[in-house]
Amino acid sequence: xxxxxxxxxxxxxxxxxxxxxxxxxxxxxxxxxxxxxxxxxxxxxxxxxxxxxxxxxxxxxxxxxxxxxxxxxxxxxxxxxxxxxxxxxxxxxxxxxxxxxxxxxxxxxxxxxxxxxxxxxxxxxxxxxxxxxxxxxxxxxxxxxxxxxxxxxxxxxxxxxxxxxxxxxxxxxxxxxxxxxxxxxxxxxxxxxxxxxxxxxxxxxxxxxxxxxxxxxxxxxxxxxxxxxxxxxxxxxxxxxxxxxxxxxxxxxxxxxxxxxxxxxxxxxxxxxxxxxxxxx
Amino acid sequence: xxxxxxxxxxxxxxxxxxxxxxxxxxxxxxxxxxxxxxxxxxxxxxxxxxxxxxxxxxxxxxxxxxxxxxxxxxxxxxxxxxxxxxxxxxxxxxxxxxxxxxxxxxxxxxxxxxxxxxxxxxxxxxxxxxxxxxxxxxxxxxxxxxxxxxxxxxxxxxxxxxxxxxxxxxxxxxxxxxxxxxxxxxxxxxxxxxxxxxxxxxxxxxxxxxxxxxxxxxxxxxxxxxxxxxxxxxxxxxxxxxxxxxxxxxxxxxxxxxxxxxxxxxxxxxxxxxxxxxxxxxxxxxxxxxxxxxxxxxxxxxxxxxxxxxxxxxxxxxxxxxxxxxxxxxxxxxxxxxxxxxxxxxxxxxxxxxxxxxxxxxxx
Numbered sequence: 001x002x003x004x005x006x007x008x009x010x011x012x013x014x015x016x017x018x019x020x021x022x023x024x025x026x027x028x029x030x031x032x033x034x035x036x037x038x039x040x041x042x043x044x045x046x047x048x049x050x051x052x053x054x055x056x057x058x059x060x061x062x063x064x065x066x067x068x069x070x071x072x073x074x075x076x077x078x079x080x081x082x083x084x085x086x087x088x089x090x091x092x093x094x095x096x097x098x099x100x101x102x103x104x105x106x107x108x109x110x111x112x113x114x115x116x117x118x119x120x121x122x123x124x125x126x127x128x129x130x131x132x133x134x135x136x137x138x139x140x141x142x143x144x145x146x147x148x149x150x151x152x153x154x155x156x157x158x159x160x161x162x163x164x165x166x167x168x169x170x171x172x173x174x175x176x177x178x179x180x181x182x183x184x185x186x187x188x189x190x191x192x193x194x195x196x197x198x199x200x201x202x203x204x205x206x207x208x209x210x211x212x213x214x215x216x217x218x219x220x221x222x223x224x225x226x227x228x229x230x231x232x233x234x235x236x237x238x239x240x241x242x243x244x245x246x247x248x249x250x251x252x253x254x255x256x257x258x259x260x261x262x263x264x265x266x267x268x269x270x271x272x273x274x275x276x277x278x279x280x281x
Numbered sequence: 282x283x284x285x286x287x288x289x290x291x292x293x294x295x296x297x298x299x300x301x302x303x304x305x306x307x308x309x310x311x312x313x314x315x316x317x318x319x320x321x322x323x324x325x326x327x328x329x330x331x332x333x334x335x336x337x338x339x340x341x342x343x344x345x346x347x348x349x350x351x352x353x354x355x356x357x358x359x360x361x362x363x364x365x366x367x368x369x370x371x372x373x374x375x376x377x378x379x380x381x382x383x384x385x386x387x388x389x390x391x392x393x394x395x396x397x398x399x400x401x402x403x404x405x406x407x408x409x410x411x412x413x414x415x416x417x418x419x420x421x422x423x424x425x426x427x428x429x430x431x432x433x434x435x436x437x438x439x440x441x442x443x444x445x446x447x448x449x450x451x452x453x454x455x456x457x458x459x460x461x462x463x464x465x466x467x468x469x470x471x472x473x474x475x476x477x478x479x480x481x482x483x484x485x486x487x488x489x490x491x492x493x494x495x496x497x498x499x500x501x502x503x504x505x506x507x508x509x510x511x512x513x514x515x516x517x518x519x520x521x522x523x524x525x526x527x528x529x530x531x532x533x534x535x536x537x538x539x540x541x542x543x544x545x546x547x548x549x550x551x552x553x554x555x556x557x558x559x560x561x562x563x564x565x566x567x568x569x570x571x572x573x574x575x576x577x578x579x580x581x582x583x584x585x586x587x588x589x590x591x592x593x594x595x596x597x598x599x600x601x602x603x604x605x606x607x608x609x610x611x612x613x614x615x616x617x618x619x620x621x622x623x624x625x626x627x628x629x630x631x632x633x634x635x636x637x638x639x640x641x642x643x644x645x
Contacts, residue, residue, distance in 0.1 A: 080323055090323055095311070101330040 001229070002236040003216065003255040004262045005244055009204045012240045013047025016135070016202050018266035019236070020048070021055050023133055023198075025269050029065035034103070036067045036125075038134030038193065040145075041088045044202050045137055053096040060272040063099040067128050069121070071136065071145040071193075074182035075109040075159065083173045084109075107157070107186040118157040118186055125192070134196035138203055141165070142211040142224030146187035153220070153228045155189030190228050198234040201226065206242040213246035291316045293325070295333030299344040307643055312344055343642070347385025350627045351467060352422055352516065352549055352576040354390045356583035358592065361389045365401045372406065376415025378584050382628045386417040388467055390578075393425030393436040396456060403461025420466030423457060424515065427480075428495035429471040434520040435622065436495065445474025450483040452476075465489055469515040471496035472506035485510025492549070493531055495520045500533040507540055514548035516578055518561055535569040549576040552634040553625030555611050559637035566638045575630050580622030582612040589615050597621055 006012040020037075029035040039045075055061040073085045080087060086106055094104060105124050111117035125131060136144050147155060148163045162170075167181045174180040193199055203212050214224040216237065221227050229235040244252050268274035296312040303310065313320040313333060325331045355361050357378055359371025372389065379387055389406050391399075403421060411417020425436050430443045446452040457465060468484055469492045470477060481491045493506050494515025499522070503511075514521075514531055522530035534546050550565060551557050552575050566573055577583070581592045587601045587609055596615040601608055612624045625633070635642070 079327060086323075086327065090326065094326065095322060101326045101332060104326075 001216065001232075002258075002262060003251075004236065004238045004259070005252065005256055006238070006240055009047060009240050012202060012204050012238050013045075014051050015266055016045075016048040016200065016238050017051030017055065018268075019200065019238075020052060020133065020135070021061050021272075022266060022269055024061060024063075024066060025271065027132065031065065034065050034067045034128065036069065036128045036131045036133075038131045038136070038188075038196055039068050039070050039089070039093075040135055040137045040202075041070070041072070041085045042137045044204055045135065046092060048135075048202065049093045053093070055272075056097045058273050060274070063097045066099060067103040068099065068105060069125055069128075069131060069188075070106040072185050072187040073107040073109040075114065075184035075186060077109060077182050079108075079110065083170075109182075109186055114159045114186060118159060121157045121186075121188070122192065125195075131196035133198045133200060134193045135200045135202070136193060136226075138201060138208065138211055138215070138226045139166075140207050140211055142214050142226045144190065144193060144201070144226045144228075146185045147190050147225040149223045149225070151190060151222060151225050153194075153222050153225065154191045156192055157186070157188045160185050160187050190225050194228060194232055198236070199229050199232050200236045200238065201229065202238045203243045204240040206245055208243050209245040209247075212237070212239060212243050217247060217251060289315060292334045293320065293331060295336045296339050296344055297336055298341055299339030300342070301344055302643060305643060307343065347416075348383050348575075348627050348631065349419070350379065350384050350387040350577050350579075351419075351574065352390050352424070352578045353379075353387050353583075353627075354392060354579060354622065355581035356579055358581055358585060358590065360581040360592065361406070362392045362394050362398075362402070365398070365405065368402065368405050372418065373415060375584075376409070376411070376418070379416040379626070380411075382626045384416050384627050386411055386419050388419050388422040390422040390424050393428065393433070393440040395440055396426075399456055399461055400458045403457060403464055406464050408464065421461075421464045422467040422469070422492075423465050424469040425495060426456065427453065427470040427474055427477075429473065429497045431497055432471070432495045432520045432522075434495060443474070445471075446476040446480045449476055450480050453480055453484070462487070462489075467492055467513065469494045471498060472511065473498045473502045478505055478509045481506050481509040481511050493534075496531060497522055498531055499528045500530055500537065503531045503534050504537055504539040507534065507537075507544065507546060512544065512547060513574075514546065516556070516576065517548040517550050517565055518557055519551065535565060535572065545572060547572040547574050549574050549578075551576060551578045551623055551625075552630040552637065553577070553611075553623045554633045554637075555620065555625075556623055562634065562637050563639075566640065570640075575627060575634055577625055577627045577630055578623045579625060580612065582609075582622070583624045583626060585609065585624075595621070599624055 004015060006015050024035050027035045070085060070089060077084045089106060107121055108117050138144050141149055146160045148166060161184050167178065167183060170181045171178045215226045220230055294314045300307045301310045301312055313322045313325060356375045359367060359375060391402055406421050408420050409418045426440050426442045427445060428441055430438050430441045433441055467490045472493050473496060484491050490513055491511040492513035492515045493503055493511050514534060524532045540546055550573060552562055582590060582597055582599050585599055587599050587607060589596055589598050597612050598615040599609045599612050602610045609624045612621050613619055614621050
């Protein structure tokens with residue numbers, strides 16, 4: 001497991017975006033070989049999406065041969081509702097880049113048969129050859145996607161009833177009206193993410209410090225579903241300083257001591273504008 | 282090729298790097314268009330799995346709908362109300378010229394003419410869709426001849442039928458003819474004329490927008506017309522009684538409380554900088570911003586260069602403003618200071634209005 005600690009949210013976002021950029025570029029995707037990417041929603045990944053859009057606009061990165069699979073979506077919320085994850089992905093990412101719509105996979109929370117929709121999502125992931133890099137954020141209670149405390153660590157994509165805490169927390173997005181908050185969601189399972197060849201978790205802010213501590217310093221527990229990735233062969237946590245507040249000094253020092261190694265992973269590749277600028281200087 | 286052939290083979294254009302008016306704000310957003318229709322990009326993306334074939338960089342400019350001029354009498358030397366031989370040629374040249382100024386459709390305006398003239402002109406001015414070849418024609422604006430001779434403006438007194446409609450709607454039909462009526466979409470008349478209310482009602486039922494103007498009407502007469510269906514005021518302030526506080530006349534419609542519920546009164550206003558004083562523009566705009574419709578009321582001299590021109594037996598002079606000698610500003614009868622109509626193209630009116638009213642780009 002890697003833990004990358006950056007000074008701020010902004011630095012963490014940039015680092016994450018550079019990492020994704022380098023992974024896609026060195027994969028060298030093409031019509032015969034798509035890069036498969038798992039994507040999260042929420043406030044944490046916004047900064048990373050912004051950066052990725054910049055890379056696309058600057059000509060460093062294309063999503064033409066990238067297939068995406070999103071983690072989750074509410075059940076029964078109209079697709080174009082301001083709080084739907086379809087809207088989030090369209091507004092914050094897809095409309096800005098050159099991704100081909102048919103390569104975008106997002107669970108349909110309005111499907112007639114929700115179970116079939118979830119099963120077909122797993123099939124689509126398998127048909128695409130599995131997920132190369134799954135990016136996730138986590139909640140303060142350590143949940144990944146809608147796999148809330150107590151979720152099975154070998155779960156696959158399925159329908160979930162949301163915890164009362166989550167519904168109450170989401171009410172702020174629905175004018176404070178709790179009756180309007182969706183009570184169910186479709187979500188990838190912990191196992192779905194575990195099956196990815198690499199997992200990248202972005203975690204920022206002091207309010208998530210305890211979750212990060214539970215995720216990496218304590219044992220694997222279904223009460224902190226993100227802790228499952230301790231057993232993943234290739235996981236990278238990207239955190240800002242605030243998120244490390246609950247970690248031991250020893251842990252932080254150890255991983256900070258590795259930063260010079262980690263930073264090599266995000267050095268600009270030959271083809272990028274950043275590299276060209278470096279050369280000019 | 283985009284993968285949306287199942288829906289349509291037509292090309293999808295995506296305008297990017299532009300500002301759009303959306304929800305009372307100018308927002309930086311892309312615009313997708315197919316077959317001349319704006320697409321919902323989300324539907325395109327999620328349902329059709331389609332995307333743009335062509336991306337057009339707008340370089341940070343505002344992308345706005347085309348302008349519509351509902352009162353324009355001619356241009357480039359052609360006058361819609363006099364030269365029926367050259368009418369079609371004139372219409373197509375003007376349509377093309379207007380398009381270069383961002384006007385995508387217009388209502389050729391025919392002023393009070395000899396009775397014999399109507400059957401010759403009106404059927405020839407057909408509605409057109411518009412396209413690359415020029416702005417579309419929405420239909421004729423028939424300005425007169427049922428107007429008040431005392432407020433005739435540039436209309437010839439001999440052509441005006443001040444008796445109104447003693448025979449009811451049939452009188453209008455006799456003048457405009459059945460074929461001509463097909464092409465009319467706006468009709469300016471004076472509401473104080475005999476039987477005007479009946480005619481307003483008949484016309485409204487036939488989907489013709491009735492506009493009050495060239496009139497001595499007091500406020501209650503104007504309100505009567507509105508109750509019968511009139512929705513528009515022809516060049517506010519011009520050719521009507523001046524505002525008086527005990528009887529505000531047609532101008533009073535802007536703040537009238539007698540407008541039937543659900544109905545809105547609109548008014549045309551010439552914002553060429555000459556025909557309406559900026560203070561008057563502001564009064565109208567502040568009193569009733571939602572009803573304001575900019576019109577050019579341009580004459581045959583519109584689009585002609587600065588200098589003297591022969592237009593229907595008259596020598597007129599197109600003058601410029603001092604600091605910009607190449608830009609036509611106003612037209613006068615040569616050798617006099619008498620204004621003979623507007624030469625401002627509608628886009629110039631929009632700019633002038635913005636400056637004079639101080640309203641924001643969004644409000645425009």
